[in-house]
Amino acid sequence: MESKAYYHVGKIVNTHGIRGEVKVVPITDFADERFKQGASLMIEKGDQMIPVTVEQARPHKGMLLLKLAEYDNINDVETFRNCFLSVAEDDQQPLEDGAYYYHQIIGLQVETTDGRSLGKIKEIMAPGANDVWVVERPNQKDLLLPVIKDVIKKVDLDEQKVIVELMEGLE
Structure with missing residues (x-):
């Protein structure tokens, strides 16, 4: 099987509350698009790629709070601290001329x-x-x-x- 290239779009830096939200530092020019409701992302945890879906995103102190559809409890998301959120190369936003990823x-x-x-x-x-x-x-x-x-x-x-x-x- 051919391995896909993935690119970081955010980093999970902490959890928030008890309902499974995570604090994310976005590292993309397209935060509104990347983290909109229904967006598909991958969590890079060690050598694992865990698919997740954004249920909700909201700004919080220069970061984003994400609620992932697959997780409803702080205990489920604590292990994702310091993991990167990524998108497949195929899912990158198209760029205008003179713009770069x-x-x-x-x-x-x-x-x-x-x-x-x-x-x-x-x-x-x-x-x-x-x-x-x-x-x-x-x-x-x-x-x-x-x-x-x-x-x-x-x-x-x-x-x-x-x-x-x-x-x-x-x-």
């Missing part, structure tokens, strides 16, 4: 327009109006790059790199 961006090398290597993208944050790419730099603090046209000049997935123009104050 998080998993395509994380791990890319970052260079300036004059060819200077800055490091590798290790994380994506979504604090507000635009995403921020966190670049891990050797022997320096992480660099926070706002994902705006003035900064991100080119994303080259074939070459596995991003070309940026650093605005004053970014470094």
Whole structure:
């Protein structure tokens, strides 16, 4: 049997209440779509993939509270703490031109327009109006790059790199 590729869309960080809700940190640009009622997800627990269905989702302190249709008790969901929620590659949202999935961006090398290597993208944050790419730099603090046209000049997935123009104050 051919194994499918899965991509993380959230991480279960805790339980909530006694009725089997879980607190989830979303790691997707499509949280409304991914976690809507009836959405099918997989819980990655060790080497197991456990299919679940979202019964209800609501925002809570910068996270989401999910009620999974298959579980009605805190005892049933406690073992999912620190597990990832994933979707199959086939279930990814279609993207507009010039848009990328998080998993395509994380791990890319970052260079300036004059060819200077800055490091590798290790994380994506979504604090507000635009995403921020966190670049891990050797022997320096992480660099926070706002994902705006003035900064991100080119994303080259074939070459596995991003070309940026650093605005004053970014470094």
